[in-house]
Amino acid sequence: MAQCVTKVELSISCDSLIDKDVGSKSDPLCVLLQNVGGDQWTELNRTEKIKNCQNPQFSKKLLIDYYFEKVQKVKFGIYDIDNKSYDLSDDDYLGGAECTLGQIVSSKILVQPLMLKKGKPAGKSIITICAEEIKDTRVVSIDVEARNLDKKDFLGKSDPFLEFYKQSDSGKWQLVYRSEVIKNNLNPCWKKFSVPLQTFCSGDFNRQIKVHCYDYDSDGSHDLIGSFESTLSQLQKAGDSSPVEFECIHPEKKRKKKSYKNSGIVRLKSCKIETEYSFLDYIMGGCQINFTVGIDFTGSNGDPKSPDSLHHISPNGINEYLTAIWCVGGVIQDYDTDKLFPAFGFGAQVPPDWQVSHEFALNFNPANPYCQGIQGIIDAYRQALPQIRLYGPTNFSPIINHVARFAAHSMQEKTASQYYVLLIITDGEITDLDQTRQAIVNASKLPMSIIIIGVGSAEFKAMEFLDGDDGVLKSLAGEPVARDIVQFVPFRQFQNAPREALSQAVLAEIPKQLVSYFKKAGLTPLKLPSEKQP
8 A cells, every 4th residue: 555655735836727607707616626537536625615706825725645656647627606506517627737746745835827638728718736745643723813893884883804924935925824704893703713734834833923903895996004023933922911012004005194103903702732542542542433324214205015115125225215224334344342233213103102212223122222233224224114014204303412412411421532424315305394493504514424315306405505605504503513514425426436436426525524513613633642641
């Protein structure tokens, strides 16, 4: 096996992008793809979308594993994003560039023209890719606010946001972080954020840092409120009881007005250096991932005896439910030492009293619903099918609350020892949407993630809503999720794809969700990697 030599972080900017939007500029996003053989490419990462901008500097960095002994062909695709869908097939392609990771790291800064297709340049568009090795697991955590900012909007106040830049060795300023926009507020308090130390200042505490405060405009012509320069050494003086203040200076105003003092004060409430533990730090430290499956046995699936039913097992022994269990379980089982997985059904009438149940043990043993390995879940599913009556309605909340009880119990240990992943496989719309919203909001405070795979040809609007990709999911009472824990994928998108494609799509978020929970809870790995021990 080739050994990953190091992790590399890529910073992306573009100039002179072609304009695809009528009446405004393009809304670009950059996708990083890696060649996996032949003409096959797989997406590794993507930046944020920037509105109305032909010369974007993307603040989200793209991480990639670097192998010295491999030729790693990579492709950067720039798209104009006009909808909220994750799928890029409906978005305009603004151009792309192909190269190898070796070319990027050996150049450190690589500039290439963007091409619409081979031999056809995308106008005068260029892409600049800066590479930096990630050698340090420390992060800079900053809590920042501002006071008395200048009013920039004619009918309102200002909509301020911050941009942090570091000065590169060549003297060029490079964007390292862009905050959220706070609407109509001259005294904003931004969300606390963390940036890898390497990204923030290349590990140099005395490197110049520049901070711009802008007033956001939807057409992309953001107005500068003011800026200041500092170093991480100076920023670190900010403590919980003694914030560090910087005058926000607008150079034009300072030049023109003798009486000018500043355009507001930016206050750093705290600036701390913390260790960022990775997913593997927690797993190698002894964290177990507990996997639970919930299967939809509602009547809308169709009679399992009929070939049209989603529960019909074909002559070669499979259906979409079984394929989904194999794809996801096959990956996740490696992270659970005892290989005992609880499996449940919902929405069926269950013997002997034929009452509808929304969390019955697939092996009909409520005292011990555990199946031995993924094969055990498959066997229990096959045996349960002829013994139950498909019914309804489609309620998710009972099974989510069931797993949440175990996750809540494990929290009492106050260690990073257990994490829970619930896979729900369903054919359609949900009946208890409000109760499920509340169950997800509650579960988002626990060491738990939820994967939903939609089988069949239904619309799945409710599932996309629960995923929260179009905005933060809230309970009926308005309480937002503490963190994003739901990943929804429609099976039909992967019907003709390799099995790995489905498992990658649904499991891609789990490492980030696990780390975000333990970080928020202030829990370090059970056993610290030796090089990180204090």
